[in-house]
Every structure is written in structure tokens, then in C-alpha cells.
Amino acid sequence: MIIRDLLDLVNKEKRKREKAKKVQKFAVGVGVVAAGVATGILIAPKSGKETREDLKNIAENTVETVKDTVQKKAEMVKDSAARTKQEVFNAIKDVHGKTEDVKEDIKDGYHEIKQDIHKTAENISNDINKSVK
Secondary structure, rough: OOOHHHHHHHHHHHHHHHHHHHHHEEEEEEEHHHHHHHHHHOOOOOHHHHHHHHHHHHHHHHHHHHHHHHHHHHHHHHHHHHHHHHHHHHHHHHHHHHHHHHHHHHHHHHHHHHHHHHHHHHHHHHHHHHHHH
């Protein structure tokens, strides 16, 4: 069961990496759209000053949009990594605790078996001594 929990955590990390790739693709897409818009503006019949002003505004808006998106996704990844780290720590702690419990159970069982063997040996010895007399 604990191994399954650890595998689930690994799968969560894989999904997070896939999400990060999607964010990267989105940022590239925004860049491509911005390049398309810029090309359209360059081709449009406007004065050079107007065209430069439009390009400047589009570039600023695109940069801000990409910054905001990347910042939000980075925070999500950071938060997710922190939660995953805590979950892994808790799983390891749980495994360690269960390991200690198993050790104690084995130790207790060993002592009980040892006592049973001594009692049985004592009983056999007494039975043999009675038979011999």
C-alpha cells in the first residue's frame, strides 16, 4: 500500500511536468500570435510613427501577458512541489513508523516463542523424569 502511495506521488510529479510543458507551449503560442499581429501591423497602411507605436503597445501587452502567465504557473508548480514534498515526507515517516512497529512485533513474538520453548522443554523434561521413576 505504501509503495502504491509513492507511485501515486511520482505520477503526480509526471502530470505536473506535463502541465509545465503545456504552459511553455502556451507561451510560445502567445509569441507566435504576437508575431502575427506585428506582421499584420507592418503590412497595414499606417504611418511609420503609428506603426511603431502600435508595435510598442502590442509588445508591452504581450510581455505583460506572458510574465503574468509564467508567474502564475511558476507559483502553481512551486506550491505543488511543496505539497508533494510534504506528502513524500509523510509517506516515508509512515513507513518508518510501521517498520518500527513490525520490529517490535517480531521482538515480542520472539520472546513469547522462546518462553513457550522453555516451558515445553521443561514439561518434556518433567514428563521424562516421571517416566523414569
